[in-house]
Amino acid sequence: MKELMIGNEALARGLFEGGCRVVSAYPGTPSTEITEYIATYDGIYSEWAPNEKVALEVAFGASLAGARAACAMKHVGLNVAADPLFTLSYTGVTGGLVLCVADDPAMHSSQNEQDSRHYAVAAKVPLLEPADSAECYRFAKEAFALSERFDTPVLLRTCTRIAHSQSLVETGERAEVPLRPYVKNPQKYVMVPGNAKQRHPVVEARMAALAEYAEDCPYNRVERGGSEVGIITAGTCYQYVKEALGETVSVLKLGLIHPLPTKLIRDFAASVRRLVVVEELDGIIEQHCRNLGLSVEGKSLFSPIGEYSQATVRRVFGLPAPASLSVDTPLPVRPPVMCAGCPHRGMFYLLSKLGATVIGDIGCYTLGSQAPLSALDATLCMGASISGLHGFLHADPQVARKTACVIGDSTFMHSGMTGLANIAYNGSAATVIILDNSITGMTGHQHNPTTGYNIKGDPAGKIDLEALCRAMGIRRVRVVDPYQLKETEAVLREELAADEPSVVIARRPCVLLKSVSPKPALRVDPGVCTGCRRCMKIGCPAISMRGDKPKQHSSIDGTLCVGCEVCVQLCAFGAIGKEAQA
């Protein structure tokens, strides 16, 4: 029976049926669910690794030992895993190895919209790109055989609209693939220069063989339609082209994006009068066509920015847009916000109050940059808060008493530790604030090495953050509860003033965790409230101003409030109290 699945579930199903034995990953939107679905299958070892580099290296080890293995990450995660990837290209594999990478055009939940296809070109490995869930399933299942046949890791690239769209999949049975026996082969696997020099020609020969394979592989196909326009496309763009243009054009639908075929593309180009490439982000297929000397259009028509849709394709080809209704009233935007009761709120309020310059990191707490908290000065990539702060202080040591960084528990384990090692080693009067909400929050609550549980929710090793920081040589390690503003402020003032490195761990679990039960909602006494708006400074979605000016008072939405009492501590008039008291 056909089932509706998101691309990520279909990928997981395909990996499972393809005989995968080991999966390691770090969560990242829109790739996270691949590994979450994998964890529901018996017969596969799965784990959350501290970061993507570790995940790929775990998959490498499993492959070396003869197992079919996979890892999953978002596009920026592949930057972290790039180091093992480039040399894995040289070693090749024993058991098939598949790296699933999900791009995020339009940046629904990312800090950039880089195009992962460049990695396949640069690392000289094949890349498959499915166009719906059925292809996610099939490509993932078959990618292991491709990996083993050509002795190479295989990249399987999706984007948000494939990873998070559901379409029909007909599943099958899991293939029980025995371990390929491990045979010691240092010439292939010990990448010292002497051996690597022998491997590079192997890589080039492999890519030549794959380019040959691309000419008539089962992943590329021509769909003959009108002969005026021929479109080369792949992935989700294929669906937009079919939706907008149907049979009026001929389509070369590519599934193997690297290496690209030569003869197939030349023949297709010769069969149409006008050749257009439709691909989101960069013009990689288009450039290949240019290298073949073909007359082709692509990025002159379609933007390298954001994602497309059938409307984009219609517009470019001059088809009329459907009629639609508009609203005259300007509508206020609805950006994502930190949840009511979010433990990060109190910390950002205090950092803002102290006028601190704050280098931020990647996670829910990036929302601390928004008004009215406006607490962040920079956010770059995973881990950059700590190393960035160190650099900032060495450029201008005078600002140490007014400068700090914030990083989450999971992000600290991912790549913050090395930055802290640098501070402990080279020294700076940095104040590093670890926002420990006991979970990887933004991606939807995945465990990490500090939570004490593994991917299946079973008890696991638990890294003690205080002991870890002390072991690195940080003498000043403080733990605060960010719900307690007075105490937290006192600690922040002391640590910002200290002339040596310090770590402040703000510990309070995410309010969305099932283990956290909300306290009774708070209530504003409108008779006592003076309308001073002090409680509005924390940007809590549960608090708003009610009544007509000038007699406005604040009000708390009882359905949203979880009783964290941060606002209570701000009110100078005692107007906010528990429901029962008021």
Added chain:
Amino acid sequence: MTNVNLMIVGVGGQGSLLASKLLGHLLVREGYDVKVSEVHGMSQRGGSVVTYVRCGTQVCSPLVTEGEADFLVAFEALEGARWVPYLKPGGRLIVSTQQIDPMPVVVGAAAYPDTVLQQLRDRGLSVDALDALSLAERAGSARAANMVLMGRLAHHFHLPAERWLDAMAEVVKPKFLQMNRQAFLSGYHYPDQH
């Protein structure tokens, strides 16, 4: 048949996930080609969220674009207004009258557009507005507002209510089924407005 395009919009955390699950399941049961698309992650944190559902003989794009939606089901009034340009002429807006202030309104930088649904009616749009939250509370839980709205959608949709209820029994946990059925039916039988 020609494809039917639906959108479910609201505020992150309002329960549109179960609604799209029911809808997707129903349409697969009916033998249609189906695509459902939504964005997870950052947008869940109280932001504006949208789910696209498409069905027919063959569905290519997972997205619905401006002027293409047959039905727009909104869990919140402002979100309903925001996505109205996606409705095709003759399309129908089914909207809960619940209002949730977005942050610009909370901090006083913008006003909640109270009259927007009336504006849309005045311009001839079919607006089916109902207090889904109260109807759900009467059925047993405010969390069942999603099923009230699905019931209302079913009222206008080309499949009989029984098929919806059969599909519901397969996606809702048994202990919540009765309450969800009741919520669904209260939306389904909600009196027509003229």
